[in-house]
Amino acid sequence: MKFFEAVRLAFATIRVQKLKSFFTALGVCIGVMFLITVVSIVEGMGKYMENELVGKLIAINSFELRHRPSINIGDVSRETWLEYNRRPRILESDVEPVVAALPTDALWAMYSNGSIQVESSFGKPRSAQITAFDGQYLEIKKVGVTTGRSFSQVDISTGTSVVVIGPDLAKRLFPDLNAVDRQVKIGGRFYTVIGVGESLGSAFGMSFDNYVYAPFRSPVHRLLNPGAHQIDGMIVQVATAEALPDAQESVRGIMRARHQLRPAQKDNFVLETSDTALEFWNKIKSYLVLAGIALPAIGLVVGAIVIMNIMLVAVAERTHEIGIRKALGAKRRDILLQFMIEASTLSTFGAAMGIALGAIGAYAIRTMTPMPTYVAPWSIVVGVLIGAGVGIISGVYPASRASLLDPVAALRQE
Amino acid sequence: MTTTAERQAVLTAANTAPDKDWVIVTRGVCREYDMGGEIVRALRGVDLAIRRNEYVAIMGPSGSGKSTLMNTIGCLDTPNSGEYWLNGQKASEMKDDELARVRNKEIGFVFQTFNLLPRATALANVELPLVYAGVPSAERHARAKEALERVQLDKRMGHRPNELSGGQRQRVAIARALVNRPSILLADEPTGNLDSTTSEEIMRVFEELASQGQTVIMVTHEPDIAAHARRVIVLRDGVVASDDRRENFTTKLGL
Structure with missing residues (x-):
């Protein structure tokens, strides 16, 4: 089975179970949202430091x-x-x-x-x-x-x-x-x-x-x-x-x-030079970014556990379907791919929601508080990668369980 | 015409690939299960040889091992000992992924409970084996449609299984079994969940397929369903108890 087929299948499954998928993805969504917001605050302060503050404290050139x-x-x-x-x-x-x-x-x-x-x-x-x-x-x-x-x-x-x-x-x-x-x-x-x-x-x-x-x-x-x-x-x-x-x-x-x-x-x-001042700021920033990543990481772990749990339930619910697929020639890899991609699609979807909400949050903070925020492109990339990564990690175990099911036993189960 | 002598010769030639005319050859196939410490010997040395284009019914009381034999022939399960040759390939020594490939290419399953994916349309269900065969989307659609036409269901290909009658569902399953042009069509109690009128309808489909040269192997415990086949193998206690050919039946159909 081709990769694209697995993605299509995952989307079809998620489409059928909209509400369940939404709640499944919520954990990752919240984690990524906090990540994007916190990083946008740190980055915004960084931009401010670089462009405004250091320029004022230590003049250019x-x-x-x-x-x-x-x-x-x-x-x-x-x-x-x-x-x-x-x-x-x-x-x-x-x-x-x-x-x-x-x-x-x-x-x-x-x-x-x-x-x-x-x-x-x-x-x-x-x-x-x-x-x-x-x-x-x-x-x-x-x-x-x-x-x-x-x-x-x-x-x-x-x-x-x-x-x-x-x-x-x-x-x-x-x-x-x-x-x-x-x-x-x-x-x-x-x-x-x-x-x-x-x-x-x-x-x-x-x-x-x-x-x-x-x-x-x-x-x-x-x-x-x-x-x-x-x-x-x-x-x-x-x-x-x-x-x-x-x-x-x-x-x-x-x-x-x-x-x-x-x-x-x-x-x-x-x-x-102004670089010396920036070096000082960058040192602070590295700690802030670390904290900004560590705290949402807890949310992401929770999100991963939720997805893993849902996927395990999905494997149990769909044992019969797995049996049918295996009888029709699905290899271990096909089943593995199907569940991994389903988990990754769910969590990437959650991450996408999180990125959107995080960006909205960053905008809200910028307009409603004196804190400067800036949504760094790299944080969006990290958000998407985390989404896919959480999906893959939380999908591995349920997917491998599904792929190892005995077709005869799986078919017998209703 | 197959003779008993010929069949005997194929069955005794251990560890040699049978002639390509023999689509299924099992030599002393045994299958045991460990049911919570108790060893259940489902198959105790089954010797079978089935030629291409045969229409075979496998019968036997419950517990005779016919389901296990069907799973073994269908490459869903492998024997503990003995040889199983499917279309010249030694399936008894295959790994999981090879078995999956063989199931995909060589075997078309028709189950008692239809085993269609409930959320997929008839067309999508029929396409499924082609998906795992890696057939590109456009060709998949065309071939699945063609297979549904063969069972006169092309008008209902957009319907989901719950929108179809039992007979229609089973015909979708038959179309799915045929779509990859398998060496054998393997049916497990195909009429078990159908009323007698619908059963006859499904049996006519099987007969037509058999007359077109499709190898059909059917597991059933109903004698009147088995009567449609041209050869009836009866299992008892995990061994072949009888193996009757019905030449007269073949003559009746004009073959």
């Missing part, structure tokens, strides 16, 4: 020079941590030689940052992410100013006590007021708000709009750096992705020379 990573992947051992702490800090004096080694069209900035309490006379004090910078930090990070103005060359070079604050912070510190030209107090000193910056959005309920930017040479930098002339890092943005490795290599060369490292010694600084 850029890298940061720091004495230790800002993002740590997994557990950092005590030894590594101690080694990080022994590393020399990046100094203001490193900036000039590094900039000299960069291509002329590269943008650069040096910065220090930290979380510090900001006060105003109009609202409750609030902790904000303060970045003191010199260079084209706002251009690299693509932070524009919506009201007021941005820093002038004079602000940056002389270090005037002015700040640009994020929209969330503006709302908190100056409720229903225009923040521009009003004063905030940071570390006991007053700074004039010259502008309110653009919204950088939020991720997972965490706002990125709680920021303060200030000129590096303004008094605020003393709050951010423990030692004189130390900086947290530099950020460099080159024109194209192709120019990125070269720029990183020249900066690495300069820094190794300045730290007087011998060839055998490892770098005692890091050059972080």
